[in-house]
Amino acid sequence: xxxxxxASVRSAATNLLLILCALGCALLGAVTAAAADGSTDAQVKAxxxxxxxxxxxxxxxxxASPQAPLRLCLSGVDETQAKAFAGIEGKPVQxxxxxxKRNPTAAEIGECNILYVGDEEPxxxxxxxxxxxxxxxxxxxxxxxxxxxxxxxxxxxADNRIQFEVNLAAAQRAGLKIASQVxxxxxxxxxxxx
Numbered sequence: 001x002x003x004x005x006x007a008s009v010r011s012a013a014t015n016l017l018l019i020l021c022a023l024g025c026a027l028l029g030a031v032t033a034a035a036a037d038g039s040t041d042a043q044v045k046a047x048x049x050x051x052x053x054x055x056x057x058x059x060x061x062x063x064a065s066p067q068a069p070l071r072l073c074l075s076g077v078d079e080t081q082a083k084a085f086a087g088i089e090g091k092p093v094q095x096x097x098x099x100x101k102r103n104p105t106a107a108e109i110g111e112c113n114i115l116y117v118g119d120e121e122p123x124x125x126x127x128x129x130x131x132x133x134x135x136x137x138x139x140x141x142x143x144x145x146x147x148x149x150x151x152x153x154x155x156x157x158a159d160n161r162i163q164f165e166v167n168l169a170a171a172q173r174a175g176l177k178i179a180s181q182v183x184x185x186x187x188x189x190x191x192x193x194x
Contacts, residue, residue: 042084044162045155049085049116049140052153053093055179062113062136062175069099070113075128077102077118085116110135117141117151125149136175147190152176156187163187 053070070093074085082102089100101112109115109131117128117139125143129150132139139151146154147167152174154165165188171178172192183189 040080040084041162042081043087045081045116045142046084046088048155048162048164049114050088050091050093050098052138052140052178052182053098053114055182056138057177057179058113058136058138059175063096066095068096070094070096071101071111072098072114072116073101073104073109073112075103075109075115075117076120076124077116081118106131109137112137114138114140117143117146119143122149125151133173138174138176139170147188152178158187166190168192 049072053072072085072088074082077085085100088098091098101108104112104115106127109128112132113136115128115132115137117125118141120128120143122143125141125146126149129139133150138153139146140153140155141151142155142162143149147165147170150167150170152167152170154167156163156165164186166178166183166186167190168178168183169190169192
């Protein structure tokens with residue numbers, strides 16, 4: 001007969017299972033919830049970005065101080081997208097408030113913690129990614145081939161819902177650690193071996 005696990009191991013396993021379930025519901029169920037409450041695609045994408053922030057670890061040097069806000073920059077977004085992202089401004093993430101900056105200059109991109117790249121022409125996407133390349137910036141976009149272009153997280157439509165892909169090598173180059181719970185539910189995880 002197998003030996004029962006200690007209560008602390010069972011408790012840790014239960015907590016991990018609860019976290020995985022909550023993350024799965026938050027990320028994978030977002031589109032179903034959107035259909036039920038009339039949310040737009042833009043609101044669903046903003047929700048994804050907010051949840052990615054909760055499960056990403058930045059190096060301490062990415063913030064001016066322990067109390068500094070989490071800076072979410074929006075590049076190339078329209079008014080609908082900007083309004084959707086405004087819904088997460090001021091919300092807490094890992095003890096920090098989300099602060100939004102629209103249309104950062106190339107020089108300001110390195111000051112962002114998250115950079116959401118909206119509908120931009122491919123040449124501009126490349127320039128934006130290049131500006132973020134040497135900083136600890138979580139780049140997210142729904143543009144085609146985003147992770148193949150060096151972005152960290154790409155939002156994609158598949159199976160009639162919004163899903164996501166992760167470029168783990170790009171995250172590591174940026175000094176970011178994305179929680180294994182997120183990687184487990186990603187549609188694709190591209191690493192340096194891919």
